[in-house]
């Protein structure tokens with residue numbers, strides 16, 4: 246795809262994060278729909294700008310079924326536009342904001358998709374994701390689950406890195422403490438992400454609740470309190486958090502979680518990074534021998550995959566979206 250400022254038209258803003266804006270756009274030459282992520286005010290000189298573009302081009306070589314396709318990037322004054330595949334059902338933070346907690350068998354498929362994507366990135370390109378969270382896992386009406394926004398460009402990270410840019414609360418304890426970290430920190434982020442999708446809420450307690458309750462928007466911890474909680478306290482557990490509906494009420498009809506799911510999240514959320522499993526260990530593929538083991542939760546997800554109708558589920562989500570008052574009003578409440 247030959248992308249230039251003159252051959253892309255913006256259609257509609259679909260979301261905004263702390264560092265940028267995402268717009269549904271169209272490539273006028275081919276008519277293809279694109280997601281255009283504009284990162285504003287990147288502080289970079291000519292040298293750094295060239296480096297950022299060169300590093301972003303690495304995404305062109307990332308081809309995997311669970312990774313969002315990258316089309317290209319260009320500079321437009323102080324902003325950089327990154328073009329990727331448009332995922333019409335958006336991200337899972339929006340989806341839980343709309344439908345509440347997700348059933349376990351879908352959580353299993355999402356976990357599997359994320360692990361396969363992360364494992365591919367690491368195995369094939371020697372890159373970590375570094376930013377796994379519900380807003381970076383996307384869904385579409387074809388029933389595909391894909392990850393986006395992985396850290397391909399170290400220079401781009403440096404040029405926008407500022408302590409208060411980007412959501413930090415999915416970061417593993419070792420990263421919060423600015424220690425050396427490895428692929429295991431992606432496992433932590435996946436664990437926290439999947440717990441959030443399973444309960445419909447970010448799983449840290451509110452002030453004074455002593456680990457019993459869920460975060461209430463009005464009583465939420467400050468960022469600093471939350472980060473020190475993650476570093477100093479016990480990790481969250483699935484059994485401490487009841488699944489909630491989109492309106493925040495407890496879903497009393499939700500079936501209990503399986504022991505495999507509880508164990509899987511416990512493994513992802515081991516605080517000590519030296520003993521926490523890597524994504525490849527959870528996924529359990531040893532390509533040299535063709536042996537597949539991995540965590541039982543993931544093994545079962547893999548075995549169940551052919552029978553899980555994600556297209557039908559996508560239809561349900563799509564219908565819920567069509568009914569929602571406005572796409573920007575359904576952002577998950579706990580930590581905006």
Ligand code: ATP
Nearest residue numbers: 260261262263264267280331332335336380411412
């Ligand atoms: P943060 O800035 O803290 O990383 P974020 O991931 O929500 O948060 P962005 O990456 O800028 O911020 O994305 C904003 C929103 O745009 C996302 O929440 C998601 O709903 C939507 N979005 C991102 N990429 C795509 C895409 N390829 N297709 C469709 N929607 C997308």
Ligand code: MG
Nearest residue numbers: 262380381394
């Ligand atoms: Mg994002």
